[in-house]
Amino acid sequence: MTETAKLLIHGASGRMGQALLRLCAEGGNCTVVGAVSRKVGQRVIDGVPQFASNELAGVPAFDAAVDFSLAEAFDPILALCAERGAALVSGTTGLSEAQRAAIAEASARIPVLWAANFSLGVAVLSELVERAAAALPGWDCDIVEAHHAGKKDAPSGTALALGEAAGQGGALARYASLRAGDIVGEHLIQFAGIGERIELVHRATNRDIFARGALHAAGRLSGRAPGVYRLRDLL
Ligand SMILES: NC(=O)C1=CN([C@@H]2O[C@H](COP(=O)(O)OP(=O)(O)OC[C@H]3O[C@@H](n4cnc5c(N)ncnc54)[C@H](OP(=O)(O)O)[C@@H]3O)[C@@H](O)[C@H]2O)C=CC1
Numbered sequence: 001m002t003e004t005a006k007l008l009i010h011g012a013s014g015r016m017g018q019a020l021l022r023l024c025a026e027g028g029n030c031t032v033v034g035a036v037s038r039k040v041g042q043r044v045i046d047g048v049p050q051f052a053s054n055e056l057a058g059v060p061a062f063d064a065a066v067d068f069s070l071a072e073a074f075d076p077i078l079a080l081c082a083e084r085g086a087a088l089v090s091g092t093t094g095l096s097e098a099q100r101a102a103i104a105e106a107s108a109r110i111p112v113l114w115a116a117n118f119s120l121g122v123a124v125l126s127e128l129v130e131r132a133a134a135a136l137p138g139w140d141c142d143i144v145e146a147h148h149a150g151k152k153d154a155p156s157g158t159a160l161a162l163g164e165a166a167g168q169g170g171a172l173a174r175y176a177s178l179r180a181g182d183i184v185g186e187h188l189i190q191f192a193g194i195g196e197r198i199e200l201v202h203r204a205t206n207r208d209i210f211a212r213g214a215l216h217a218a219g220r221l222s223g224r225a226p227g228v229y230r231l232r233d234l235l
């Protein structure tokens, strides 16, 4: 039997945390040794030891933390991973410049992967956006994203990453955000010229696509040399 990575789920009571815990419980290639959320409550899956975010010092040994929380919760989990020599896979969006710099600093000691979006579809979309931008100089580039009403940051991390991809192709993207109902996550990139336009769209209908990508990455990142990794390095 192959040994699976020991994971710490950070942001466990949230929408993504619950998807991660359920997929592991359903037989994913992972062992969850702890679930952290701000308050220890009812929503974490049975059988997984729970920890409040002010009890991080007490969590058991782990190979990788999988973090889907909020920007204000990010610094302690990065510090814990650096202290324990564990890998960090994070999908938390809305991080500040200082937090991005802290990731780079920690990567001298631990392997770190941060990605705005863990779905395969968005990875492909990003390449299409860069190619379209390069092929359509002078066209307007607009990114419209829609998410559930509970999402705090705007524009979404994915929209900003797609904007960077457009920038690599020479376009300067503009952004618009919608927050409504229970939309999982939609991104439309429009390139508009004179008399014609192109629209590229990704619609996520289930959070499991992000959770599966993050769990796969955590398994592949555990035990690697320190450094900053990209999703494509681990596919
Ligand atoms: N990269 C990707 O592919 C994806 C990224 N995301 C990102 O993941 C993050 C989480 O999304 P989602 O699950 O919907 O969010 P939720 O609001 O549903 O969950 C947030 C989690 O973080 C915890 N938390 C909040 N504040 C703190 C704090 N100050 N200290 C410690 N823990 C805290 C919450 O605990 P409590 O319940 O106790 O408050 C909860 O467990 C967001 O940044 C989102 O943009 C989401 C989907 C995909």
Ligand SMILES: O=C(O)C1=N[C@H](C(=O)O)C[C@H](O)C1
Pocket: 093, 116, 117, 147, 151, 155, 156, 157, 158, 159, 184, 185, 186
């Ligand atoms: O908060 C969400 O839900 C999501 N956040 C990520 C983002 O900000 O891009 C990824 C996905 O769109 C869902």
